[in-house]
Amino acid sequence: MAAIRGPVRRMRPALAAAALSFLALAAATPAKADLRLCNKTDGTISVAIGYKAADGWRSEGWWNIGGSKCGTLLTGALASRYYYLYAVDSQHGGEWGGKAFMCTRRKMFTIGGVENCVARGYERTGFFEVDTAEQRSWTVHLYQPTQKGNGAK
Template sequence: MSLSARLARSGLRLAAPAALFLFAGAVPALADLRMCNTTGSRVGVAIGYRDAQGWVTEGWWNIAPRACETLLRGTLAARFYYVHAVDYDKGGEWTGKSIMCTRNKEFTIRGIEDCLSRGYDRSGFFEVDTGEQKGWTIQLTDTPGAAPPRP
């Protein structure tokens, strides 16, 4: 089922105000980028990062409540990663000030410029600083007090 169909089914609107929060931490033993969903809702996750060829955004990973997924395997190639996530069950989203390209179905998009003219959506992503660790786990949570900056 496409993201847009899942969003319609759950009643989520991508423009809904965010009511969800973030906590991030280093992973001592693994060399992967992982996402843990500590909420009671199903979430969809897109990420952005800069690799040797430039900017790339990828999505969607669907993560069950209280579950973790590996988004990128191996030693992290960048210090900064960017995340946009939507709550399929309760509505809302995790967003940020960094604008990158997305689409409603599974995607890998090269470049972050001219999203609309290239047929993509523009979405806000929040920044995750991994501190140049080899691996990192991002925890999506709905606990107040750990919110990423929002415009």
């Protein structure tokens, strides 16, 4: 084993204090809280979300999430207990849906309100409910889709 030659330098007190402050700040930073969706199929799926916002019900879409990948639908701490999702696998067929009807459209969208979707020029789509149990962060895993029901687990 070779000997280390040269002077041994000590960390300056100010630099050491700065390093400790950085480490303390990093440790105090809260964990990231998001609503995430993991696609457990081998195809890309398109996902829409519905939720109660400060100004009423809102639906948004589309997030395209590749096979065996996860994506973030909402960033930050979750403000509600219940969220609603609809997903479709247009490559292989099938959907994840439910009985909570909200408005969607084929292109990217943010739509306020859930009433009179068709009269307002949107599609009326059945979303399935996700109960986050009032957690700050939640991940939904989607497995094989079904044409008529809820494929979420």
